[in-house]
Amino acid sequence: MTLVNFFQLLVSGIAMGAIYTITAKGLFITHLATHRLNFGQGDFLMVGAFASIGMLAAGVPAPLAVLGVLVLMGVLGYLLERFAIRPLDRLGDRAGAYSWVLTTAGAALILQNIVELGFGKSAQYAPPLFSKTRDNVINILGVGIFFEEAAIIIAAFLIVGAFYWFLFGTRWGKAVYAVAFNPEAASLFGIDVRGVVVLVFVLAALMAGISGVLVGPLVSVHPHMGLIFTIKALAVAAVGGFTNPVGILVGGLLFGVAEAFSNYWDSAFGDLYPLLFVMALLAFRPSGLFGERRADVR
Amino acid sequence: MIEVENIKVAIGAVDILHDVSLRLEPGRLVTVIGANGAGKTTLLRTLSNVVTPHAGTIRFDGRPTAGIKPHVLARAGLVHVPQGRQIVPGLSVRDNLVIGADRVAGLDRDAIAAGLEREFARFPVLKERQHIPGGNLSGGEQQMLAVSRALMMRPKVLLLDEPSLGLAPQVVTTILKALRGLADDGLAVLLVEQLALLALSIADEAHVLQRGRVALSGPARDLRKDRAVIESYLG
Numbered sequence: 320m321t322l323v324n325f326f327q328l329l330v331s332g333i334a335m336g337a338i339y340t341i342t343a344k345g346l347f348i349t350h351l352a353t354h355r356l357n358f359g360q361g362d363f364l365m366v367g368a369f370a371s372i373g374m375l376a377a378g379v380p381a382p383l384a385v386l387g388v389l390v391l392m393g394v395l396g397y398l399l400e401r402f403a404i405r406p407l408d409r410l411g412d413r414a415g416a417y418s419w420v421l422t423t424a425g426a427a428l429i430l431q432n433i434v435e436l437g438f439g440k441s442a443q444y445a446p447p448l449f450s451k452t453r454d455n456v457i458n459i460l461g462v463g464i465f466f467e468e469a470a471i472i473i474a475a476f477l478i479v480g481a482f483y484w485f486l487f488g489t490r491w492g493k494a495v496y497a498v499a500f501n502p503e504a505a506s507l508f509g510i511d512v513r514g515v516v517v518l519v520f521v522l523a524a525l526m527a528g529i530s531g532v533l534v535g536p537l538v539s540v541h542p543h544m545g546l547i548f549t550i551k552a553l554a555v556a557a558v559g560g561f562t563n564p565v566g567i568l569v570g571g572l573l574f575g576v577a578e579a580f581s582n583y584w585d586s587a588f589g590d591l592y593p594l595l596f597v598m599a600l601l602a603f604r605p606s607g608l609f610g611e612r613r614a615d616v617r
Numbered sequence: 618m619i620e621v622e623n624i625k626v627a628i629g630a631v632d633i634l635h636d637v638s639l640r641l642e643p644g645r646l647v648t649v650i651g652a653n654g655a656g657k658t659t660l661l662r663t664l665s666n667v668v669t670p671h672a673g674t675i676r677f678d679g680r681p682t683a684g685i686k687p688h689v690l691a692r693a694g695l696v697h698v699p700q701g702r703q704i705v706p707g708l709s710v711r712d713n714l715v716i717g718a719d720r721v722a723g724l725d726r727d728a729i730a731a732g733l734e735r736e737f738a739r740f741p742v743l744k745e746r747q748h749i750p751g752g753n754l755s756g757g758e759q760q761m762l763a764v765s766r767a768l769m770m771r772p773k774v775l776l777l778d779e780p781s782l783g784l785a786p787q788v789v790t791t792i793l794k795a796l797r798g799l800a801d802d803g804l805a806v807l808l809v810e811q812l813a814l815l816a817l818s819i820a821d822e823a824h825v826l827q828r829g830r831v832a833l834s835g836p837a838r839d840l841r842k843d844r845a846v847i848e849s850y851l852g
Contacts, residue, residue: 490716490719490720493705493708493712493716494716496705496707496708497705497708497716500703500705500706500707501703503667503687503699504699504703505688506667506686506687506688506691507665507667507687507688507691507696507697507698507699507703508691508696508716508717508766508767508770509688509691509692509716509717509720509721509770510688510716510717510720511686511688511720512688
């Protein structure tokens with residue numbers, strides 16, 4: 320492998336890793352506040368990708384298309400909470416402990432089939448978001464890098480930064496922490512717990528949707544692509560320790576880079592090795608690389 | 618300020634409270650004492666609508682509270698300081714103080730700043746430690762923080778669930794004195810306590826709760842003299 324090759328793989332890996340990080344953030348925030356997450360997170364990503372392809376193909380300018388995807392995903396996140404999560408919470412002990420796995424995965428199947436009806440089964444490619452052509456290459460220190468990948472990396476880091484700002488800098492982010500700590504106590508000091516739960520599911524959907532918009536130009540998009548993204552986002556969140564937002568960033572980048580190199584060495588089974596590695600890691604460190612082992616507060 | 622009439626509460630299939638009635642008035646400190654499991658915590662959770670009674674009525678400011686969500690009641694001035702203090706460990710002392718007040722209608726930035734100054738004067742240790750995580754405070758400091766967090770919301774009624782739990786005696790005295798002061802300034806205070814004699818020494822009025830019923834009520838001064846009675850009820 321040449322040095323140029325190495326850097327190109329590194330950049331591709333960071334671009335995908337940053338997207339996995341954003342997707343996994345969505346899992347992290349709902350898990351933090353509610354101990355539940357969307358098993359269709361990857362399918363929400365798929366919907367975001369198709370929505371942006373559809374709008375771009377119809378001639379909608381890119382910024383408007385992104386805005387449109389965000390609105391659509393926000394509505395989907397709300398509906399998911401309303402119909403797949405809230406009824407189970409109302410049932411309380413009469414609902415099985417992990418019934419939300421089935422309801423969210425079921426919602427994902429519905430989405431897959433709706434998208435398949437609209438767009439067909441075949442793989443599609445999203446037009447580039449940030450440049451005129453897909454193969455627009457820029458030269459950094461003698462290494463040719465796809466402009467699209469570089470722009471996606473920058474966009475992804477801006478989004479991760481915005482996420483941290485929301486979580487640690489705003490009153491709503493603090494409310495999420497209060498609900499994560501103890502929902503009943505949070506309600507006693509004036510926090511609308513149900514509002515926070517809706518908020519985190521909407522945020523998770525937005526993160527999936529943004530990931531979908533960004534991933535469109537990098538990979539082929541088809542209605543059943545979601546499951547592997549759900550699995551990878553879960554793997555990233557698990558490596559990051561699920562409770563540590565910075566760990567998820569590191570975990571996501573590591574995973575993306577590992578995947579890029581693994582695919583270089585074995586193009587047939589390249590996706591497999593990073594997942595095997597995560598499995599082995601979790602066998603020895605169940606709380607991930609960055610998670611603290613601690614008793615559940617609930 | 619609060620009128621409770623004949624409430625009955627069950628959790629699951631277990632009856633916890635039977636026909637409990639009481640009144641809270643501005644400027645009065647009422648204490649509910651009783652042994653472990655008598656239903657004291659359930660009584661407070663019912664008043665703040667975390668638990669719904671299956672009979673009886675609760676009125677706050679003259680209006681029935683049935684169906685109002687706990688966070689709405691808290692914002693309206695019925696503030697419940699739960700057992701175990703419930704300080705959010707990852708948030709700073711200052712963030713813990715502001716988190717409730719931030720959501721009360723009519724409390725703008727200036728009012729919150731004034732509230733912080735007032736609470737820092739009440740418990741100076743909170744001012745010194747305002748930037749450290751709430752989880753790093755000692756038990757006594759956390760209890761002060763919990764009381765101040767509630768007061769930041771400008772309550773009309775303050776409900777406290779065993780503020781003495783796990784605290785050193787002199788810290789308990791500091792906190793109970795602060796509560797007496799709050800009642801003297803016109804707040805309606807309901808104090809649930811296991812340290813019956815201490816609670817009686819600062820309260821105006823007391824109710825003894827025994828297995829979900831009010832077994833004995835009266836001016837705290839009278840009950841306090843009646844030690845034999847107290848001891849037989851409290852076990």
